[in-house]
Amino acid sequence: MTVKKQDLIGVIATRAKAIDFWSFMHYLPNPDPVLKKMGKDISAYREIISDSHVGGCVRRRKAAIKGLEWRITPTGNEKTDEILTALFDRLPISQIINQILDATLFGYQALEVMWENQNGLLLPVAVVGKPQEWFVFDEENRLMLRTKDNRNGDLVPEKKFLLATQQADYMNPYGRADLAMCFWAATFKKGGFKFWLEFMEKYGSPWLVGKHPRQAQSHEVDELLDSMEEMLGTAVAAIPDDSSIDMLESASKSGSSQVFDDFLRYCKSEIAIALLGQNQTTEAEANRASATAGLEVTLDIRDDDASLVEGVFNQLLAWICELNFSVETLPTFDLYEQESIDKAQAERDGLLVGLGVQFTEQYLMRTYGFEEGDIVVQEISPNLSLQKKGTDKVDFAEPIPKSIVDSIGEQLEVEGEPFVEEWLQTIKDQLSQAESLEDFRHQLDSLIPELSFAEYGKVMAWASTTAHFAGRQSVEDERTKSPSLAKRG
Template identity: 45%
Template sequence: MNKRGLWVSPTEFVSFAEAKRSTTLNQHIATRSRSDAGGFSGANLPNPDPILKAQGKDITVYRDLRSSALVGGNVRRRKASVLSLERGIKRGDAPPKVERFIRDWLTDLDLDRIIRELLDAPLFGYQPVELMWQPLGMHLVPQDLLGKPAEWFFYDKDNALRFRSKEAGQDGELYDPQRFIVARQDATYANPYGFPDLSMCFWPATFMKGGLKFWVQFTEKYGSPWVIGKHPRGANDGETDLLLDSLEAMVQDAVAAIPDDSSVQIIEAAGKAGSAEVYRELLEYCRSEINVAMLGQNQTTEKDSNRASATAGAEVTKDIRDGDAGIVAAALNACIRLVVDLNFGADVAAPLYELWEQEEIDKTLAQRDKALTESGVKFTDAYWKRTYNLQDGDLATAPTAADSPDFAEATVRPLLDQIALDQAINGLPAEVLQQQAEQAAAPFIEALQRARDGSEALGLLAEAFPQMDDQALQEQLANLLFIADTWGRLSARADRED
């Protein structure tokens, strides 16, 4: 009977029945040390980036690209888009004490600078950040998070980060996981260095720089008219050099002195416009490639784009911005996890640092809610929180109907004593009260009959009384309540008499 299992090596077979008892299930099988692919000599794992391998350099070659106006401008744009997001701590399952502790600690940090340094990770692939710890009462927290140059660090064959220390030699110094966190973009086992976006800008930026140089030379050569001097055939070299000096001075100062038997002719460089367009097209192509690499689109930066294409391009950039924000959040959450582990224990849930885009408030919805509120609608706190993304504590407790000064007289406390009021009611004709009540309530009744639900009824009431403010509406409702109360008293009295 064949056993069901797995060959973990050419000479070792582990059956599924023994898998639970095996102690090697959490160990790597396919590793660099066991691979025969070659190229893994020493502890240093070279950066597999093809640009760096071809140039034989480290990522400092990418830092030079930021001096380019186009690349540097796109870098600033990407960082600014992340910094413009809303950000803060979400408690989640963390205890309130832990959430307050982390929030107070983050308040003392220069988060704008820290986020800018963490955003170098998408540019260079990885960005090590050193944690500078300090005691705070009975606790221990990082005083600052400092981004260190990525070229100072490398990964070994086990994908562990190492510092290029002078004392450690070629093997480097293994990093302390409590002292460093690493922000990375698209890091894998095969490439722990991550993917640098600036690698996509290297050749376009290089060709753009070279093309601009040749374009300048072309402009200097063909942009100005040619000044041609003619001298007699029997002139010697000295006379020829003197004429050339005079022509050179003429180009600079537009004044020249030449012999009377010599002539000067000015010729425009015609027919070179097509050659100039070749350089222009090269530069525009390189610009487009850099914009696509950094922003995901080239519509918002090209002169021939329209509003629709620019809007579509901006939506693509939003995805890249959210990816950059995710890298920042992951690095900060790793740091928060270390702080919670050292101060409260590894089994305590940690709050999460998040970045999000502020949602725009629907003006139509806000105007409708304003009109309904002014008409007397009382929305619940749950509605305000759900509709306008409010949090607990943002809304003040609304006064109850019994505490409201406008409706405190809803039961219509008589200004006179009860006996005088009863006498006044007895002296009023029932027909007069009924006529006044019908005239006052007619607009309201008509609006309620036309409405299909409560919201539409309040809207119709606002249309029926466009000039009435909330105070007038409250007074009108109080009068109606008084009439209804009085009519009820008369009806009850008539019933008793009958």
């Protein structure tokens, strides 16, 4: 079969030709399964953000991005770089990022760019997120604005609206909303909380049971009931001497209450997993190991959100350069985390320098994140050196302060304790699941290879340094205490 070049050009599979597509509207409806099931628009998701747990997770997720540093890569033209940097310094970047990240919650977010002519340049002075309900997509997945004059929507002007979407594709240009994954959990949590309050009101307090003689008249029974009602409000009641009132408590109310508590916890767990990608760090029962694993999952989601934000700003930068500048290399908007210097390693390196160790420029750049040209390595005279006195005599120029040795020992204990506790907790969990001591011994043999000793290796480096300093300090103490040794030295 001969392939014709004209057959390779253009799109063949389109909605207009598809046998399963037919719409009386001129725009594509949102295929979100939750919204379709309820017959509602996307405003339904906005209501559940008022839930305390949903709102807390949303704030935490956005804060992970807003806490990052940002920069604009240079274009090669110094004047253009200065204008772009000054422009972004004036824009409320944190507020814009907050609006862009609504795309992760609702699937998509349109932001209108307000342009203004400044000194012959057409520059954005504001970027404002607009409600999702105002926008739809046409059959070619182009953004359209619904108005009073045309509820089916009109195509938006070029370079006027930025569009942020999460996992949007040809089948679903609206993107995938994370709030859809936790909508039912938040809804049932709200309903379950209501029933839990009713349960607590009904069974949380003891019941008053009045006893009356079998031959009592109906009005006497009513009087006894009235007395018990007054007793609930005033704790005082007057009853006949042949009647009695007892307090009864439900023996099973704690177990029934636990059912509600477990249900609400499950709903909260589902919400955290949907928005944060993990549940461990939001629960008090989480141990250090599970919390650390949860944070690693969150970093993956944070990186995806950062890419979404960078894509929107990069589109804005491309428009700015197209309208105003002629540059060979388009600038990019980068989000990055300011790496914190490992204090323990910095202290160790400083002490090693005091012993005479000289680090290369490559080591400092690799370890502390310096870039080429940031630092100049100079030779430093060590505080502690071996100085020859005569032919075979050496002397310590300066003794190591005992406070330094003590501080290193304390640091070693602080750094090593979490890893040891994590191992012990893992072993305890395994012991609780073992059927016998023999079974536990076999499980322990298979468990040990799975324990992570990588981080502990760093602590052992501290131990080696401590032992080295302790040895030198011991020699110095002996030399100071023994006059004969000092003379021989």
